[in-house]
Amino acid sequence: MKILYKTSATATGGRSGVSKLDDGSFQVNTVPPGSKTEGVNPEQLFALGYSACFDNALLRVAQRMKLAPTACSTTIEVGLAQLESGGFGLDVDLYANIVGLSEPEAQSLLTAAHKVCPYSNALHGNADVRLHLNHSS
Incomplete structure (x- = not known):
């Protein structure tokens, strides 16, 4: 790396x-x-960082995919969860607001950005991250 x-x-x-x-x-x-x-609290700080990072991933990936959304924003909800093992973990809902693309384009962009974002990659296999798409064409 x-x-x-x-x-x-x-x-x-x-x-x-x-x-x-x-x-x-x-x-x-x-x-x-x-x-x-x-x-x-730390979960709030994590949500701030993750939302900024993911929103940037949306913009960068859109350029690579030659897509031109008219607006994007990302909202992250972070929960502190009790693990079955007795430890603690994070539970995440990611809301991508994408305007100006068809639903299939917006979904493709969301999925691709989730593969690029460093926060998403760090959480992969370590936390539940649910992706939600809010879009309007």
């Missing part, structure tokens, strides 16, 4: 602490899910 980009972050205090990018560009207070304390 050829590394194209690498970054690092440091967390202290776990879900009740602080997480920051090591280059100093971003810092956030972390809180447990459902907490009334100001901050975000």
Whole structure:
């Protein structure tokens, strides 16, 4: 594997602490899910990253496929799940909103982007990821 980009972050205090990018560009207070304390939880941060990455994959793959959607957006819902083994895992619903293509074109684009996106590839076989297509031609 050829590394194209690498970054690092440091967390202290776990879900009740602080997480920051090591280059100093971003810092956030972390809180447990459902907490009334100001901050975000790791699943929210994962949803932010995955949605941006997948949306970019849609745009890049559309160019390669010579498709021209008039608009795209990606919504990611991330759930924290209890595994049968006793550990924890992620449960993901991915909603791709694709405008300006036929339904078969939009479905083909969604499937191809899911094969390209690094987050999707990291989760493959490790988490349930359900793909949902919202489209209008």
